[in-house]
Amino acid sequence: MVSIYSQKSDxxxxxxxxxxxxxxxxxxxxxxxxxxxxxxxxxxPDWTDTSDLCQEVFIRVWRNINNLRNPAAFRSWxxxxxxxxxxxxxxxxxxxxxxxxxxxxEPLEALPVAVETTQGGGEELDENHLKLSDHEVxxxxxxxxxxxxxxxxxxxxxxxxxxxEIAVLTxxxxxxxxxxxxxxxxxxxxxxxxxxxxxxxxGANSSS
Numbered sequence: 001m002v003s004i005y006s007q008k009s010d011x012x013x014x015x016x017x018x019x020x021x022x023x024x025x026x027x028x029x030x031x032x033x034x035x036x037x038x039x040x041x042x043x044x045p046d047w048t049d050t051s052d053l054c055q056e057v058f059i060r061v062w063r064n065i066n067n068l069r070n071p072a073a074f075r076s077w078x079x080x081x082x083x084x085x086x087x088x089x090x091x092x093x094x095x096x097x098x099x100x101x102x103x104x105x106e107p108l109e110a111l112p113v114a115v116e117t118t119q120g121g122g123e124e125l126d127e128n129h130l131k132l133s134d135h136e137v138x139x140x141x142x143x144x145x146x147x148x149x150x151x152x153x154x155x156x157x158x159x160x161x162x163x164x165e166i167a168v169l170t171x172x173x174x175x176x177x178x179x180x181x182x183x184x185x186x187x188x189x190x191x192x193x194x195x196x197x198x199x200x201x202x203g204a205n206s207s208s
Contacts, residue, residue, distance in 0.1 A: 003023060003026075003027060005023055005024050005026070005027040006027055008024075008027070010028075010031070010071075010072075010074050010075070011071045011072045011074070012071075013027055013028050013031075014028070014065065014068060014071035014074050015071050017062070017065045018065055018066050018068075018071070025061075025062055025065075028061070029058055032078060033054065033058070036054050036057050036058070036078070036082060037050060037051070037054045038158075039079070039082050039154070039158065039159070040053050040054055040057070040082060040086070042142070042150075042154040042158050043082075043086050043147075043150065043151055043154055044086065044089075044143075044147075045139045045140075045142050045143045046143035047089075053085060053089065056085060057078075057081055057082055057085055060081050060085065061078065061081060064081075076165075079155075079159065079161075079169065080169060083151070083155075083169050083170065086147075086151070090147055141188055141191040141192050142188065144187075144191055145184050145187050145188060145191075148170075148180060149180045149181075149183050149184035149187065150184060151170060151180075152166055152170065152177050152180040152181045152184060153180070153181050153184035153185065153188070155169060155170075156181050163177050163178055163181075166181075
């Protein structure tokens, strides 16, 4: 049976979530969980707990959804939630000499619906969100770029945001954003250059 919420727009779903309707939130998760996972994976391709972070994003969405004054702006707000979590994780991981033991961690707040976001499982991620990591070589190259540079590059290339929007999300000047994106592209090309050369040589040898 098709849920009545599946026919609703994102705006109407957010309004329903603000009325604390769990079924509406379930539809929000279904629509956006792959996008959230893909963005987190792009921002931190070397982290191994992307699925847990994705769940934390939706915990924060459910917890703070009433703070969103313009339901039509949900997608931008969701991106901000992801970016905020990403920066918090960077600071937190830098402070930790050793990871917490499982028994020391606080339990996650219960969601009105389970979030299924495991790498390699479920639906295929939207190919539009994988153009920077559709190959293992590129994924590893992205992981070698500093977080600040990688964040700006991902928001520009994957999310399609303009420089001003990225500046707002990352709380930096627009000139800094442009510089970081240029540096990230340059570093990515430098890292990938040897791999591309090998690929070209391989292609030339196979065609001869």
